[in-house]
Amino acid sequence: MCGIVGLFLKNKALEPQLGRLLAEMLVTMSDRGPDSAGIAVYRSDDRDKAKITVQSAAPDTDFPGLEDALGTEVQVIDTHAIIVVPQDRADATLARLRSDHPGLRIMSSGTAIEIYKEVGMPQSVADRFEIPALAGTHGIGHTRMATESAVTTLGAHPFSTGADQCLVHNGSLSNHNRLRRRLARQGVSVQTQNDTEVAAAYLTHRMQEGDDLGQALKAGLTDLDGFYTFVVGTRDGFGVLRDPIACKPAVLAETDEYVAFGSEYRALVNLPGIADAKVWEPEPATAYFWSH
Structure with missing residues (x-):
């Protein structure tokens, strides 16, 4: 269906x-x-910034401290969070999320999505x-x-x-x-x-x-x-x-x-x-x- x-x-x-x-x-x-x-x-x-949307099955433990760990803005919305980084840091941030934060699932990335x-x-x-x-x-x-x-x-x-x-x-x-x-x-x-x-x-x-x-x-x-x-x-x-x-x-x-x-x-x-x-x-x- x-x-x-x-x-x-x-x-x-x-x-x-x-x-x-x-x-x-x-x-x-x-x-x-x-x-x-x-x-x-x-x-x-904003073509100068990238937004990375992530999801967590345990947001109460995965999201606190994420802003300091990544050194950037993080907006938490229930089980999701929007991470905003300069465009030239997007690939490095995605790689770091995959290696250092395995509990986070990447939903999307880009300047608008x-x-x-x-x-x-x-x-x-x-x-x-x-x-x-x-x-x-x-x-x-x-x-x-x-x-x-x-x-x-x-x-x-x-x-x-x-x-x-x-x-x-x-x-x-x-x-x-x-x-x-x-x-x-x-x-x-x-x-x-x-x-x-x-x-x-x-x-x-x-x-x-x-x-x-x-x-x-x-x-x-x-x-x-x-x-x-x-x-x-x-x-x-x-x-x-x-x-x-x-x-x-x-x-x-x-x-x-x-x-x-x-x-x-x-x-x-x-x-x-x-x-x-x-x-x-x-x-x-x-x-x-x-x-x-």
């Missing part, structure tokens, strides 16, 4: 409402996936991390029904495998283990057994090799075997791709103020101006992308 939502704002006046609108859309999809949920929000984009995900229903996740209060330019969300891996925080979507990149997925890949081994030979590793993380890593690798998102998505039509709907976030926008059979439900809506995606139309019905939106089902094997 699983439920996906996405919202890309064209009108800057709507940016203070991004978190509220996105959370409402995701909560509407709750019955498509009751075990875990997550949201990626693209917020302030923040990912919040946990086991539980979308309403619970939205409340825990105060998602409705977040402003931003665009975001994507996912509520999960686990079919291919355990119900854990790391198994929840979105998955981020590159700076300011993330992916959510409804469907199943049949060749993810073979693709995982192929990526490993190319120096690309993933943290979980989830097939969605393999898809995210594949797209990140393609873009690191020179593809733009549209080219990477089109290449995936050949390399990714299975049935799927992907919604992908980048620093500048988001994209949608369905497999050539397109058996998973998907709806897009566009107005002069936003582009919205939902696994079902009911996720979009409370958006402002939806009655006048262009609404359509995305075509199979067709990459859609919007950017600022």
Whole structure:
């Protein structure tokens, strides 16, 4: 099952409402996936600073002292924390987190992205991390029904495998283990057994090799075997791709103020101006992308 939502704002006046609108859309999809949920929000984009989002299963012991240990700003939000460092220290900080703080799980990194995900229903996740209060330019969300891996925080979507990149997925890949081994030979590793993380890593690798998102998505039509709907976030926008059979439900809506995606139309019905939106089902094997 699983439920996906996405919202890309064209009108800057709507940016203070991004978190509220996105959370409402995701909560509407709750019955498509009751075990875990997550949201990626693209917020302030300071190109001189990097934000690293981490999660801890034991925040009461892992987070105290982290600010002093890293010598930088740390904002704790329930089981997650946002670590802000100068851009030129991002790679070194990520390496230090992996080596010195094994209890912390890296959710995302980049100049704009923040990912919040946990086991539980979308309403619970939205409340825990105060998602409705977040402003931003665009975001994507996912509520999960686990079919291919355990119900854990790391198994929840979105998955981020590159700076300011993330992916959510409804469907199943049949060749993810073979693709995982192929990526490993190319120096690309993933943290979980989830097939969605393999898809995210594949797209990140393609873009690191020179593809733009549209080219990477089109290449995936050949390399990714299975049935799927992907919604992908980048620093500048988001994209949608369905497999050539397109058996998973998907709806897009566009107005002069936003582009919205939902696994079902009911996720979009409370958006402002939806009655006048262009609404359509995305075509199979067709990459859609919007950017600022």
